[in-house]
Amino acid sequence: MSFLDLKNVTKIYPNGTKAVHETSLSINEGEFMVFVGPSGCGKSTLLRMVAGLEDITEGHINLDGKLINEVDPSERDVAMVFQNYALYPHMNVYNNLAYGLKNRGIDKETIEQKVNDAAKLLQISDFLQRKPSMLSGGQRQRVAMGRAIVRNPKIFLFDEPLSNLDAKLRIQMRLEIKKLQQKVGVTSIFVTHDQVEAMTLADRLAVINDGIIEQLGTPIEIYNNPKSLFVAGFIGSPQMNFLDANLNNKTLSAENFEIKNIESDYNGEVTLGIRPEHLIETENGLINLKVELVEQLGSDNLVYGQIKNIKDFCYRSPGNQTIKKGDTLSLNIEENKYYIFDKSTGKRVN
Amino acid sequence: MTRLITSGFSHFILFIGILIMIVPVWMIFASSTHTGLIINTQGLQMFLGDSFYENYLRVLLYKGGFFKEITALKMFLNSFIMATGVAILSVITSLMAAYALVYFRTKYATLLFWMIFVTILVPLELRIFPTYSVMAELNLVNSYFGLIVPISASAIATLFFRQFYKTVPDELLESAKLDGANTWRFFIDFLLPLSKTMIVAMLIFMFVFGYNQYLWPLLVTSSEQYWTVVMGLKMMSGSIVHRFAFVMMSMVPPILIIIVLQKHFIKGVFQDK
Numbered sequence: 001m002s003f004l005d006l007k008n009v010t011k012i013y014p015n016g017t018k019a020v021h022e023t024s025l026s027i028n029e030g031e032f033m034v035f036v037g038p039s040g041c042g043k044s045t046l047l048r049m050v051a052g053l054e055d056i057t058e059g060h061i062n063l064d065g066k067l068i069n070e071v072d073p074s075e076r077d078v079a080m081v082f083q084n085y086a087l088y089p090h091m092n093v094y095n096n097l098a099y100g101l102k103n104r105g106i107d108k109e110t111i112e113q114k115v116n117d118a119a120k121l122l123q124i125s126d127f128l129q130r131k132p133s134m135l136s137g138g139q140r141q142r143v144a145m146g147r148a149i150v151r152n153p154k155i156f157l158f159d160e161p162l163s164n165l166d167a168k169l170r171i172q173m174r175l176e177i178k179k180l181q182q183k184v185g186v187t188s189i190f191v192t193h194d195q196v197e198a199m200t201l202a203d204r205l206a207v208i209n210d211g212i213i214e215q216l217g218t219p220i221e222i223y224n225n226p227k228s229l230f231v232a233g234f235i236g237s238p239q240m241n242f243l244d245a246n247l248n249n250k251t252l253s254a255e256n257f258e259i260k261n262i263e264s265d266y267n268g269e270v271t272l273g274i275r276p277e278h279l280i281e282t283e284n285g286l287i288n289l290k291v292e293l294v295e296q297l298g299s300d301n302l303v304y305g306q307i308k309n310i311k312d313f314c315y316r317s318p319g320n321q322t323i324k325k326g327d328t329l330s331l332n333i334e335e336n337k338y339y340i341f342d343k344s345t346g347k348r349v350n
Numbered sequence: 351m352t353r354l355i356t357s358g359f360s361h362f363i364l365f366i367g368i369l370i371m372i373v374p375v376w377m378i379f380a381s382s383t384h385t386g387l388i389i390n391t392q393g394l395q396m397f398l399g400d401s402f403y404e405n406y407l408r409v410l411l412y413k414g415g416f417f418k419e420i421t422a423l424k425m426f427l428n429s430f431i432m433a434t435g436v437a438i439l440s441v442i443t444s445l446m447a448a449y450a451l452v453y454f455r456t457k458y459a460t461l462l463f464w465m466i467f468v469t470i471l472v473p474l475e476l477r478i479f480p481t482y483s484v485m486a487e488l489n490l491v492n493s494y495f496g497l498i499v500p501i502s503a504s505a506i507a508t509l510f511f512r513q514f515y516k517t518v519p520d521e522l523l524e525s526a527k528l529d530g531a532n533t534w535r536f537f538i539d540f541l542l543p544l545s546k547t548m549i550v551a552m553l554i555f556m557f558v559f560g561y562n563q564y565l566w567p568l569l570v571t572s573s574e575q576y577w578t579v580v581m582g583l584k585m586m587s588g589s590i591v592h593r594f595a596f597v598m599m600s601m602v603p604p605i606l607i608i609i610v611l612q613k614h615f616i617k618g619v620f621q622d623k
Contacts (some may be wrong), residue, residue: 053524074530086521090543099539103530147529 002026003187004050004155009059011045011099011211020044021211022059027189027204032181034190036198036234037208042190046208050189051157052076064154079148080157084164085140087132093143094128097150100148104151118150121180132206138169145177149184156181156188162197164335195235199223207231229346231340232273238314239300240339247273247340247349255308257286262338266349271341276302276314278337285330289313294323297316303329375601382406382594389590393529401591414585414601419574422582422596428494429579430603437553438559444504444552445545448511449537453523463512470505474566482569483563492573501559501566507552514548517539550615558604579603 004027011020019042027033035043048054050061052073061068068076079100088096106114119125122142132140141161148156158177162170162324181188192198198205199219207214209220209228215222215231226232232240245254247270252259254272258294280285287307295302296319303315303323315331317323340350377394384399410422445560447466451459474481481500482491490496526536542549564580571577577585579600583593 051524051528053527073524073527074532076528078528080525080528082521082525084519084521086525088520088522088526088540090540099526099531101531103535147525151529 003029003031003064004189005060006046006050007060007062009046009061010057011042011049011051011054012057019211020049023211023213024059025206025213025216027187027308028186032178032188032190032193032201032203034198034202034205035208036192036195036205038234039167039193041208042211043193043208045211047080047157047159047189047191050155051078051080055092077151077154078157079151079153079155080159081144081148081161083160085132085144085161087140087143087147089132092129092131093124093135093146096132096143097128097146100147100151114150114152115146118146121149121183125167130347137165138173141165141173149180149186152186152221154187156182156186158188158190161190162192163194170197177201196237199235205235207234209234226339227348229271229273229341229348232341232348236275238276238316240273240275241313242311243272243274243307243313244343245270245340255310256288259286259338260350262340264350266340266342269343270349271343271346273339273341274333275337276316278334279315279331280334281317282332283327283330285332287313287331287333289315289329289331291323291325291327291329293325305329367603378480378594379598382591382598384591386589386591389594401500405591405595406599409592409599411468412588412592414582414588417574420577422579422599425577425579425582426599426603428576431494432497432563432567432578433557433560433603435494435500437557439498439502440504440507440556441549441552443502444507444511445458445542445549446537447508448515449541451508451512452515453533453536454459459539463508466505466508468505469503474501478565478569485570490570492571492576495577496570497567497576497578498560500570501563504552504556504559507556510552511545514545518544547615550611554608554611554615557607561604 006023006025008022008024009020010022021042025033035046037043045054049056050063052068052071056069059226060330063076074304078089088099091099094115097118098111101111101114116125116130119128122145124139124142124146127135127139131144135143141164144161161177162173165173174197177190190197190201192201202219204217205219206216207220209230212272215227217225219235222231222235226235229242233242243254245252246268247262247264248267250260250262250264252262252270252272289303289305289307291303291305293304295304298319301317301318301321301323302313303317305315313328323329338350339348341347342349377396380398381389381395383402384395385401388395388399413419413421415530448454451463451466456462485491485496485500487495490499522540523536527538531539561578562580563578564584567576567578567581571581583596583600
């Protein structure tokens, strides 16, 4: 049996809003699970139900073999890092870390030992005596993590902890969280709406939309093999290009090109998805892209342009190429690197 | 140059204001240091006389009242007990009431709060007879308890604490919960220290409120042993200089409280920033 087990968990708010629909999920011990999805998709609600901060309307949550539906948050032995850190403003860093331990009746020497160890690990030993208001964003973030680590809980819960940091710090903290989790080895759930964060942190990823897990898998599985239009559009940066097309007798016909011998028995209106990085420039390619805008990132270029009536089609070209506005590029799709979705249901059909 | 003139002008206005506030107080103080004869023959005095100790000592130790049972010193003690009692008790009750209103998921919390709040429209004077009869039934007439308790529920303080609690982020409560704090611990370990500044402000406010009470103590005490300073101002008989001295002294406790507590008050305000 897995470490954390969610069975048909449903959340309906008193006003009738259904935030989470019969979600089932198993997380293994030591695993880093990321919930990713747009805001309002129910990912935070799911996390808060694990923490015990939201009641569970239906279903069961088992942690370490024990049903925790009715267990008080203080007794679940989970630790949470909040988006705004929720540091205790009137206590210094030391007491912020020590508070949870004090409440558990641990003796003073042990607390001091644990707090100092955690502070060392997070490199916050120098400001244990400071109040949170005297710390920078990154330092506060560390204190919030320290407060979680020091208790040595069964599970870490992160509720978008990086979204209050500036871009550079966010990348740095992302790395540190991952390293830390590997070092400490505690099972973790991380909620984010940022797909890059999700891809880089996760051992496994749950893409959530409208209270339903759309797809569950390792980041690379999900990137390579999205099961639905939503997942395909959400994971990957820049976003996947979508074109309207028709699939008939294994032949796909789009605006001005055709692909033959497609492995699918589906017939009807479909959406064709192509990632910008899965295009290559060739002579007499399938697609003729009229360049409208080039974003030069150094390592590569993001080329946006028009194919007939389709606007903002994106192609990622190597950085050493010079492409100018007004050029016409001839592009081919890398072999089998395209995704076909049923237009009405959004389900993958190839 | 124009700036100098405008700032000079506003300083002038402020100076006039200060004079209007200070001069009457000074005149009473100066007059209270003269003998009654001088005041009666020459009117109020602007300069200090030489009867300061004589007048003030006599007022403090003179046994006044109809039965000659009470000294001004005892009145100060009574007032201090009453005002402190009112301040502490009303802060405690308001803190707890606000806590329940904001954090316990009471169904009609808002309605309940407004019901508490409208009691502001019902001053003590309006409910003074029923309140008195309750106190009389409970045999609490002529006691400190009877002086303090009926005026120790403050809707204003409840309002202030409630509004403050509402600004405390929910994550703080949630985080505390996960850290193993129960309802009581959250109140003691979080809300009390966080509202320290406001508690001090309310203590000052309620102390002055309790100290200034006149009608209620007048009604609920028949024994002179429980006279308060404000009652004494009215009841004190004697020479005009003694009354002046008493008035001067009656101003000291509220001012002292403000001076003593203001330090914490201001410190709190700046620390939070």
